[in-house]
Amino acid sequence: MLYREAGQFKTTYAEDMAIFPIRQDRIALGILLGIAFIGVPLLATFHVWPFAGDYLLWAILLPFLILALAAIGVNILVGYCGQISLGSGAFMAVGAYSAYKSGTGVHIPLAWLGFAISIPPLPVLASILLGGLTAAVVGILFGVPSLRIKGLYLAVATLAAQFFFDWVFLRVPWFTNYAPSGSVNAPALNFFGLVIGTPIERYLLCLTFVTVFAVLAKNLVRGNLGRQWMAIRDMDIAAELIGIRPLYAKLTAFAVSSFIVGVAGALWAFVYLGSWEPLAFSIDRSLQLLFMVIIGGLGSIMGSFVGAAFILILPIMLNLIPTELGVPLSTETITHLEFIIFGSLICYLLIKEPHGFARLISIGKEKLRLWPFPY
């Protein structure tokens, strides 16, 4: 009964084109942002349940935020532009390693020319954004095949990016600053004199990044460029005949998507992991991101968040529930059960609602608007 838009008249197109045209949605979003930006840090500062330890912040909220950001990036490419990519992990790695290189100083010895290029370490924020930019350039390069091939074949081409960068960061010691173990440490997180260290600070940093990027991405997908991406996805021939250039539309999708994924990769490395090796960005990560997007909802920014939450939290829940219920299960059994339940849930969900949680939510909203009447 509360979810009614009756009486909310829109008198300008700007109001009609708002992200949340219904007042109740705006209030809900405001409350959610309030909880995220003020409530959670307050609770965590005073160690109120469920923030008694750092577990919830470190192990759930931080990875959730960063992977949701990466999922937004993947969703732009796969969900909005319809170009299947299995190389998201590689683009995260490119973001992470180029942020690492620019954060620790780039030194390119050009011995045969008799000099070397040295760039001093950049500030952290600049490194992270530069990581995103590098990923965008690499994304454009690996997006070029999309002009000729589609669907599964394109997925295979992006898979090449995945294996190539796995190899590069493992085998080329220059990228890891010649670390003997192949594992590298992030530079101190110094944002204009503000050093980010505690979990709450890290959480707020990531939350800010995710909020800003989510708004920018949403603006893009509901604007002219977003319509071009979706047109290419839905019917590329008709799109071309109304004047959309496939080259521009596809490559911008690759660039924007890889930029966001690259920034997420840099955050994952710098803020969440702290020290990492190439394994952190393996093919598993690419698949995980793809599942998030498919389960959350292709072509939905909000779906990216829901998908990330589902993929991250479900295994933890499946792990916790038997323990809480006091069912004595061995760790091995729990791990196996987790895989079984997780897999079957995904299958069930995709059969019941192939458009993911985002579609379920919008159907729910439509029903709620009429409730308690069926139509």
Added chain:
Amino acid sequence: MRMPDKSEFLLQVEGVSLTFGGVTALRDVSFDIRKGEIRAIIGPNGAGKTSMLNVINGFYHPNRGAITFKGRTRARMQSFEASRGGIARTFQNVALFKGMSALDNIMAGRTLKMRRGLLWQMLRYGPALAEEIEHRNRVEEIIDFLEIEAIRKVPVARLPYGLQKRVELGRALAMEPDLLLLDEPMAGMNLEEKEDMSRFIIDVSNHYGTTIALIEHDMAVVMDLAHRVVVLDHGVKIADGTPDEVKQNQGVIDAYLGVAH
């Protein structure tokens, strides 16, 4: 109905031939379209009508012949030249963007007119927002014109066929074309929907002054709407003239009804 300006040609097709491997789709076809007229292309199935439209808007490239559009002669049109030059079209099987709302579909037709770059659109502030609203205004005019206000936010995949055809016409109109190519705009419609669509076509011609080339199988509609008709059969032009002239042409009657052997 407003009579077209007889002096000026918007498009001239001269000696166009198109083959796919061993199949000849068009053989030495020449005709012209005058500014402001409604030109029908008719013919039995497989006559090469759709191929002709595809040649005009650059989707197919003819093997021989020349196309003169707005005074510029080309051996072949490129699809981006056609869309930038002001040729819009609808498709025989509706080719809408299924995942988008009717409004977004029509807005997509304004792509070429929108100038703000990626960074502005990302911020969606100031000039970018003003541009979006300006084009929304234009699109709403088209929505009003086609009487589809009630369905503007509905995903097109959910719409009935007749409305999808109308949205597709709206998307073509959003391009503000000089030449509008309609490929069977009334295929699969009932009488009432055909009447509606005919009215829209006449209104487009009168209100916007758009030159229209249409393919249609319903002879009553063609004879009522078109100023001039070109008839194709097996890729060859067999008649060209006003509806009355074409109706009396023995070749056309033979092509449609068959010849006794």
